[in-house]
Amino acid sequence: MNHKLPGPSSRQVIAKMRKHAYDSTFMYPLVIANGHDCVIEDLDGNRFIDFTSNIGACPLGYSHPDVLEVLAEYSTNGTHKIAGQDFYSKEHADLAEEVSTILPRDFKSFFINSGAEAVENAIKIAYRKMGPLPGVSCMGAFHGRTLGALTFTFSRPVHKYNFPEVPVKRIKFCTSDDDPEIDAAEALLRENKVAFILTEVVQGEGGYNVASRKFIRRLRKSSKSYGVPLILDEVQSGLGHTGRWWAFEHYGVTPDILSAAKALQVGATAYDRKLEPRDRASLSSTWGGGSRIDMAVGMRTIRVIKRDRLLDNATRMGGILLRGLQELVGRRGVVDVRGLGLMIGLEFDTKARRDKKIMELFRGGLLTLGAGQKSLRIIPPLVITKEQVEAGLSIMGRALSKA
Numbered sequence: 363m364n365h366k367l368p369g370p371s372s373r374q375v376i377a378k379m380r381k382h383a384y385d386s387t388f389m390y391p392l393v394i395a396n397g398h399d400c401v402i403e404d405l406d407g408n409r410f411i412d413f414t415s416n417i418g419a420c421p422l423g424y425s426h427p428d429v430l431e432v433l434a435e436y437s438t439n440g441t442h443k444i445a446g447q448d449f450y451s452k453e454h455a456d457l458a459e460e461v462s463t464i465l466p467r468d469f470k471s472f473f474i475n476s477g478a479e480a481v482e483n484a485i486k487i488a489y490r491k492m493g494p495l496p497g498v499s500c501m502g503a504f505h506g507r508t509l510g511a512l513t514f515t516f517s518r519p520v521h522k523y524n525f526p527e528v529p530v531k532r533i534k535f536c537t538s539d540d541d542p543e544i545d546a547a548e549a550l551l552r553e554n555k556v557a558f559i560l561t562e563v564v565q566g567e568g569g570y571n572v573a574s575r576k577f578i579r580r581l582r583k584s585s586k587s588y589g590v591p592l593i594l595d596e597v598q599s600g601l602g603h604t605g606r607w608w609a610f611e612h613y614g615v616t617p618d619i620l621s622a623a624k625a626l627q628v629g630a631t632a633y634d635r636k637l638e639p640r641d642r643a644s645l646s647s648t649w650g651g652g653s654r655i656d657m658a659v660g661m662r663t664i665r666v667i668k669r670d671r672l673l674d675n676a677t678r679m680g681g682i683l684l685r686g687l688q689e690l691v692g693r694r695g696v697v698d699v700r701g702l703g704l705m706i707g708l709e710f711d712t713k714a715r716r717d718k719k720i721m722e723l724f725r726g727g728l729l730t731l732g733a734g735q736k737s738l739r740i741i742p743p744l745v746i747t748k749e750q751v752e753a754g755l756s757i758m759g760r761a762l763s764k765a
């Protein structure tokens with residue numbers, strides 16, 4: 363590790379970015395050049411253990427041989443990106459078929475570019491059935507930053523400054539079975555007509571908050587009894603990070619519609635075929651289903667997760683991580699740790715302390731990110747090994763022994 367971070371090449375790139383591009387949610391001065399397994403290398407040759415998997419988007423880590431093989435297959439193919447809902451491709455059909463093996467029975471998929479668009483299309487499917495009624499969403503939720511999805515996002519005020527909303531009702535995201543507001547959705551449904559209930563099961567950007575079992579099961583029960591679609595947003599949690607394909611599997615429920623993206627490499631709205639819009643062309647987009655390389659990598663990703671039993675690895679490695687992190691609670695402002703599988707949040711007493719520790723970890727060679735007001739998110743690639751988990755934990759232990 364070159365301790366002068368950022369190094370000279372990285373510094374140049376960052377200066378160019380700041381001059382010509384929007385300075386977005388960059389957390390630290392890391393310019394990614396390459397990577398192997400769960401290690402990312404920056405432009406100056408510094409190496410970092412990756413506890414972020416690019417927020418779940420790189421479940422197989424970096425330079426995975428299966429992914430490299432797919433990329434090589436396309437290196438001489440000049441029709442790698444097509445108008446994917448105007449022209450068919452094999453990759454589109456293959457991914458749809460592969461995804462159906464991990465979806466609830468009788469589900470179909472619609473592929474799109476991003477997580478936000480996956481949520482937008484989930485909402486559109488619900489509106490088509492129910493009409494333009496308010497949607498229900500949770501405090502602390504994150505469902506994307508496009509204008510429709512943003513209404514249902516409530517994790518940070520900066521997202522919504524001067525922003526008009528489509529009709530919405532908010533309920534508390536309950537993390538305890540004893541929460542007195544656990545039946546708020548039922549009361550809302552009794553008093554109002556609503557178009558859908560939309561929630562994550564593990565809130566991502568909201569701080570890695572794990573929903574109470576009773577809360578999710580009650581949402582399912584009441585939405586079913588009022589005939590209102592339940593949309594579960596699995597953009598961050600989906601495809602194995604909680605140790606199951608979908609976080610909702612931990613709760614013994616099935617949604618009517620779900621959104622996925624990140625680990626899948628493309629956005630996907632998956633829906634019970636009873637909800638399929640009758641008119642053709644009511645859902646479409648130019649690039650949706652048309653990034654052939656991404657679709658092929660997405661399909662291979664699912665196959666590798668199955669072949670290499672990576673859901674089991676996520677459960678095992680998540681258990682080791684959680685136990686190791688529990689030992690840090692009480693140290694240097696760490697007030698809580700919680701998670702499911704390889705999606706773990708470590709909460710600090712203040713945002714300032716959390717941010718300081720993320721920078722220290724970065725300088726120590728470990729990549730983590732913030733989530734919510736004062737939590738640190740840990741979501742390593744599914745391929746992480748015990749040695750890498752232990753190396754990451756010891757960097758954390760060192761950072762949390764200093765003031």
Ligand SMILES: Cc1ncc(COP(=O)(O)O)c(C=O)c1O
Pocket residue numbers: 417476477478479481504505506507562566567595596597598599623624
């Ligand atoms: C749960 C959830 N939904 C939706 C989104 C939006 O996805 P994208 O950034 O691909 O639009 C995110 C992104 O972080 C997310 O975590």
